[in-house]
Amino acid sequence: xxxxxxxxxxxxxxRLSPWAVGLLLVTSAISIVRQHxxxxxxxxxxxxxxxxxxxxxxxxxxxxxxxxxxxLSLQYYRRFRFRLDGDxxxxxxxxxxxxxxxxxxxxxxxxxxxxxxxxxxxxxVQWQVETLAGExxxxxxxxxxxxxxxxxxxxxxxxAPRDPKAxxxxxxxxxxxxxxxxxxPWALTLHGLTSRSIYVIAAMLSPLIRxxxxxxxxxxxxxxxxEWLIDSPFMTLGLTVVAxxxxxxxxxxxxSWWRFHGYELRDDxxxxxxxxxxxxxxxxxxxxxxxxVVEWAQTxxxxxLGRGYLVCRQFGAPGGGEAEEGRRFLVPGLTRAQGGDLIxxxxxxxxxxxxxxGVSVIYRRxxxxxxxxxxxxxxxxxxxxxxxxxxxPPAWGWGVLAVILLLVxxxxxxxxxxxxxxSREGRYMRVRQGLWGHRTSIFPLHNVISVSIQQSWLQxxxxxxxxxxxxxxxxxxxxxxxxxxxxxxxxxxxxSVEAPLSVE
Amino acid sequence: MTFSNSSVEPDTxxxxxxxxxxxxxxxxxxxxxxxxxxxxxxxxTLALLFPVTNATLAVWQPWFAAGVGGxxxxxxVAGWLEAKRRAYGVREHDVIYHRGLLIHRTQVLPLVRLxxxxxxxxxxxxxxxxxxxxxxxxxxxxxxxxxEGLPARRAEAVKHYLLSRLDSDGDGxxxxxxxxxxxx
Numbered sequence: 001x002x003x004x005x006x007x008x009x010x011x012x013x014x015r016l017s018p019w020a021v022g023l024l025l026v027t028s029a030i031s032i033v034r035q036h037x038x039x040x041x042x043x044x045x046x047x048x049x050x051x052x053x054x055x056x057x058x059x060x061x062x063x064x065x066x067x068x069x070x071x072l073s074l075q076y077y078r079r080f081r082f083r084l085d086g087d088x089x090x091x092x093x094x095x096x097x098x099x100x101x102x103x104x105x106x107x108x109x110x111x112x113x114x115x116x117x118x119x120x121x122x123x124x125v126q127w128q129v130e131t132l133a134g135e136x137x138x139x140x141x142x143x144x145x146x147x148x149x150x151x152x153x154x155x156x157x158x159x160a161p162r163d164p165k166a167x168x169x170x171x172x173x174x175x176x177x178x179x180x181x182x183x184x185p186w187a188l189t190l191h192g193l194t195s196r197s198i199y200v201i202a203a204m205l206s207p208l209i210r211x212x213x214x215x216x217x218x219x220x221x222x223x224x225x226x227e228w229l230i231d232s233p234f235m236t237l238g239l240t241v242v243a244x245x246x247x248x249x250x251x252x253x254x255x256s257w258w259r260f261h262g263y264e265l266r267d268d269x270x271x272x273x274x275x276x277x278x279x280x281x282x283x284x285x286x287x288x289x290x291x292x293v294v295e296w297a298q299t300x301x302x303x304x305l306g307r308g309y310l311v312c313r314q315f316g317a318p319g320g321g322e323a324e325e326g327r328r329f330l331v332p333g334l335t336r337a338q339g340g341d342l343i344x345x346x347x348x349x350x351x352x353x354x355x356x357x358g359v360s361v362i363y364r365r366x367x368x369x370x371x372x373x374x375x376x377x378x379x380x381x382x383x384x385x386x387x388x389x390x391x392x393p394p395a396w397g398w399g400v401l402a403v404i405l406l407l408v409x410x411x412x413x414x415x416x417x418x419x420x421x422x423s424r425e426g427r428y429m430r431v432r433q434g435l436w437g438h439r440t441s442i443f444p445l446h447n448v449i450s451v452s453i454q455q456s457w458l459q460x461x462x463x464x465x466x467x468x469x470x471x472x473x474x475x476x477x478x479x480x481x482x483x484x485x486x487x488x489x490x491x492x493x494x495x496s497v498e499a500p501l502s503v504e
Numbered sequence: 505m506t507f508s509n510s511s512v513e514p515d516t517x518x519x520x521x522x523x524x525x526x527x528x529x530x531x532x533x534x535x536x537x538x539x540x541x542x543x544x545x546x547x548x549t550l551a552l553l554f555p556v557t558n559a560t561l562a563v564w565q566p567w568f569a570a571g572v573g574g575x576x577x578x579x580x581v582a583g584w585l586e587a588k589r590r591a592y593g594v595r596e597h598d599v600i601y602h603r604g605l606l607i608h609r610t611q612v613l614p615l616v617r618l619x620x621x622x623x624x625x626x627x628x629x630x631x632x633x634x635x636x637x638x639x640x641x642x643x644x645x646x647x648x649x650x651x652e653g654l655p656a657r658r659a660e661a662v663k664h665y666l667l668s669r670l671d672s673d674g675d676g677x678x679x680x681x682x683x684x685x686x687x688x
Contacts, residue, residue, distance in 0.1 A: 132642040315642045449641050450648055452611040453520070460608075470648065490612070491519055497614040498597035 010084040010151060019122040020143025021073045026118055027126070027142065028069070082141060089129070089156060091139060101139055105156045107131040109290035109314045110329070113149050117279035125149045129156065132290070132315045153285060177268035180345065183260060183276075187333030191309065192256030193249055194302035195332070201251045260332045267345070272312075274329065286329045290314050292472035293443040294346050296339050300436030308339055312346070313473035343442055350428045350442065356421030360464055363420070363480035367413035375405060422478055424489070427496065431469070431476045441476055445496035453490055455483070469493070520612055523600050525591035532653030533587040535632040540583045544576025592651050594662060599639060601651055613649040617641045621666045623659050635659035639666065 017023075050058045075095055082091040087105035092098065110130040119125060127141040127149040141149070183191075261278035272286045291312055298308035312329040331342060340352055393401070412435070419434040424445070432440040452468040459465055465486040467478040478486070552569035556562045586605040593600040602610045620640040629635065635656045638647035654662065 449617050450611060450613040451520075452609055454604075454607060454609045456607045472642070487519070487521055494520065494598060494612055494614060495518065498616060 010148075010155060013081045013083045014144070014148065016077055016080050016141065017122065017124045017143045017145055018077075019119075019124050021070075021077050023119055023122070023124060023143045024073045024076065025066075025069055027116070084152070084155060087155070089152070091141075103129055103131060103139060103156070108156045109287055111153045111156065111285045113146075113153070113283040115146075115277075115281040115283075119143070120281070127152060130314075177266045177273070179264060180267050180272070181263075181265040181331060181334070181338065181342065183263040183333050187307070188256055188260055188263070189253050190305055190307045191260065191333035192253030194299050194305055194307045195252065195256065195309065196299060197252040197255045198248045201255065202248055205248075256332070263332060265331055265342075272329075272346075274331070284329050286312050286314075288346070291346065292447045293441050294343055296343065296440045296442065298438050302437065306335055308334055308336065310334060310339055310342055313471075315472040347428055347442060347444065350425060352425070352430070352442075354423040354425045354430075356423045356430065356432055358421050359417070359478065360462070360480040360482070361417075362458075362462060362464065364413050364417035366458075366480070367416055368409055371409045371412055372406075375409065420479070424492070429493075431478065433476075441471070443471060445493050447471065448493045448497055451490045451493055453486055459483075518595075520600065520610065523593045523595060525593040525600060525602055528587070528590045528592060528651075528653030529632075529634055529655045529658075530588070531632040531634055531655075532590065533584045535629060535634055535653070536587040537580050537584045539626075539628055540576070540580045544573070544579060548573040548576060587653065590653055592654070594665065599649060599651070599666070601649060611649055613639055613641070615666065615669045617648075618666060618670055621663050621670075622647070623663055625656075637662060 053061075072095060076093070079095065079098070080091075080093045082089065084090070085102075089101075089103040089105075091101040091103075093101075108129055109132050110128075112128045112130075114126040114128070115124075116126075123146055124143045125146050127144055129139050131137040141152075144152075258278045258280075259282075260276045263274065263276040266273045266275075268285075271288060273283065274286075275281065275283045292315060293313040295311040295313060296308055297311060302308050310331040312331075314329075334342065343352065344350055415435050419432060419438055421430075421432045423430045427445050428442060429445055430440055430442050432438055448469055448471060450470045452470070454466040454468065455464070456466075459480065463483050464480045465483040467481055467486045467490060469476045469478070478489075481489070548569055551572040552566065554565075556565050582605055586603065589605060590601075590603045592602070597616070598612050598614045600610060600612050602608070618639055619642050622638040622640070624636045624638060625634065633656055634652075635654050637651040637654055637659050639649040639651070640646075641648045651659075651662070
C-alpha cells in the first residue's frame with residue numbers, strides 16, 4: 001500500500017518535484033488562458049491581433065515568450081524550498097525578491113490537495129494551506145509528491161500532541177476514518193441542475209453571444225429557416241429560450257460531474273476530508289476546530305426537487321458566487337434528510353426541530369417600497385434611453401401594466417420576507433434568507449465575531465431594530481425585529497462569546 | 505461527553521443598552537465638517553465646470569451645480585450633528601461604538617475576538633488632535649471596528665489597554681481594568 005512507505009524527512013529542506021517546472025508552465029498557461037478567454041476570443045480580438053502582426057511574427061513572439069517562461073520557471077524551481085521547523089512550515093521562494101513565509105500549525109485552518117489529470121502521470125500534486133487570515137494568506141506548493149503532501153497535511157492539520165520522533169505518525173490515520181457521505185451519479189446530476197452553476201456558466205458564456213450571432217448571420221444569410229423564424233417571432237423566442245436552457249443545463253451537469261465525480265466525505269476524527277474530481281482530483285481537509293458556520297443552501301429548483309448542498313465556512317471566506325464556493329468545503333447533492341444528518345454531525349446537540357421566527361410585517365412593506373422605487377427608476381431610465389422608440393399603449397394598457405408590476409413587486413417582497421427567519425436552539429443559531437432559493441446559516445452562538453444594533457427613524461417609532469451579526473465568513477442581517485428581542489439576542493450572543501462556557 | 509443545555513435568564517445577562525458610553529472629542533464635529541466640505545466643494549466645482557455640449561443641458565448646469573452645493577451644505581450640517589452624537593465605551597469584555605443621526609448604530613466587538621489594533625490619522629485629523637483606532641479580528645479584510653474622534657492621548661490609552669488584553673488573554677492572565685473615563 002502506498003501509504004506504508006516511509007515519509008520524507010520534513011525537518012530538512014525539501015524542493016519541489018523536478019516535474020514541477022513543466023507543470024508550472026502548464027498550470028500558468030491554463031490559468032492565463034482561462035482568465036483572458038473573453039478578451040482573446042470574446043470579440044474576435046485574438047484573430048484581429050494575429051492578422052495585424054502576421055502569423056509568423058505571432059509564432060516567433062509565442063516561442064520567445066515560452067523560452068522566457070521556461071527560464072523563469074527553472075529559476076523559480078531553484079529558489080523554491082521548504083521545511084518544517086517543529087510545527088512551523090518555512091517556505092523560501094521568489095524570483096527577483098527573496099521571500100520567506102512561516103506558517104504555524106496552530107494557525108492553519110484549511111489544507112487542500114489538487115491533482116489535475118496531467119499531474120497524475122507524475123504522482124505530483126498542488127498543495128495549498130490557508131491560515132485564519134483567510135484566502136489572502138493562502139500559500140501554495142505548486143508541485144510536490146503526494147506522499148510529501150499527505151505528510152505535510154498530517155503534521156500541520158492536527159494540533160494533537162504526538163511523539164516528536166514519529167515522523168511516520170500520519171500513516172496510522174491516513175485513509176482511515178468513517179465514510180460520512182458518498183455521492184451517487186443521480187445525485188451528482190441533480191446537483192448540477194439545482195446548483196448555481198447554471199448562472200455562472202451563463203455569465204461565462206455571455207461574451208460569446210456576439211461572435212455566435214455574427215457566425216449565424218454569415219452562415220444562414222438567406223435560408224428558408226431564417227425567414228420562417230422571422231415570420232414566427234414567438235416561436236423563435238420560445239425555441240431560443242429552450243435551446244439556451246438545455247445547453248446551460250447540460251453544461252451545469254457536466255461541471256458538476258467534473259468537480260464532484262467520486263465525491264467522498266470522510267470523518268477523520270479531528271477533521272473531515274473530502275475527495276472528488278473527474279480528471280482533476282481534489283482533496284480538502286476541514287479542521288472541525290476551525291469550522292465557524294455551516295450553510296444549507298437550496299436553489300429554487302433544488303427546493304422543488306428536494307436537493308441542496310452544504311457549505312462549511314471558516315475564517316476569511318466571504319460569501320460569493322459558485323466560483324467562490326468551488327474552492328470552499330462543499331458537500332453536494334444532498335437530500336434534506338442527508339443534509340440534516342450531516343449538520344447534526346458537524347454541530348453535535350442541534351436538532352433543527354425548532355420552527356423559525358419571522359420578522360415584522362413592516363419589513364415586507366419596506367421591501368415593497370424599495371422594489372417599487374427600483375422598478376420605477378429602472379423604467380424611467382429605460383424610457384429616457386428609448387426616447388421616441390418607447391411604446392405608447394392606450395390608457396388601459398398602462399393600467400394593466402401597473403397592476404402586473406404591483407403584483408410582481410408584492411410577490412417578490414412576500415417571498416423575501418417569508419424566507420427570512422431565525423431560531424436559537426441551545427448554543428446554536430439558525431438564520432434563513434433567500435427568495436426562491438433558501439440559504440440557512442447554522443452556527444454556535446460563540447462563533448459570532450461582533451454584533452451591531454441599528455435603528456432607523458421609522459424603526460424607532462415602531463419599536464423595531466435591525467440586528468447585524470458579523471461572522472467569520474461575512475455578515476448576517478436580521479431586519480425589523482422587535483427591539484426588545486433584538487437587544488436580548490445581542491446580549492445573549494455577546495455573553496456567549498465573552499463567556500462561552502457559562503451561557504448556553 | 506455529556507451535552508448540557510441549561511437556561512439562562514435574559515435579565516442576568518450584561519445589557520448593551522445599559523453600558524455607559526463616553527462622547528467622542530467635541531473636535532470631531534468641525535473635523536468631519538471640514539472633510540465633508542472639501543469633498544462637496546470638489547463635487548460642486550466639477551458639476552459647474554464639467555464641459556456640457558448640449559445647449560439645453562448647459563442652461564441648467566449652474567442650477568445643477570447649485571443643487572449639488574445645497575445638498576453638500578445639508579450633508580455638512582448633518583455630518584456635524586452626527587459627529588456630536590458619537591460615543592464609545594470600553595467594557596471589561598468588549599468595545600462599543602455608537603453612531604448615527606437618522607439611523608442609530610451600536611456596534612459591539614468582544615475583546616476575545618481582537619487580533620490587532622492600529623491607530624491612524626489624516627493631516628486634517630492631526631490638525632484637530634484626533635486619532636482613529638482600528639480594531640481587527642481574524643480573517644477580516646478591513647477594520648472590524650473603527651473608533652473615530654478619539655483625542656490622541658485617549659486613543660493611545662485605549663490602544664494600550666486593548667493590547668494588554670490581547671497579551672493577558674494569550675497568557676491566561678486576569679484582564680486589566682479598562683481605562684477610567686472610557687469604561688462602561
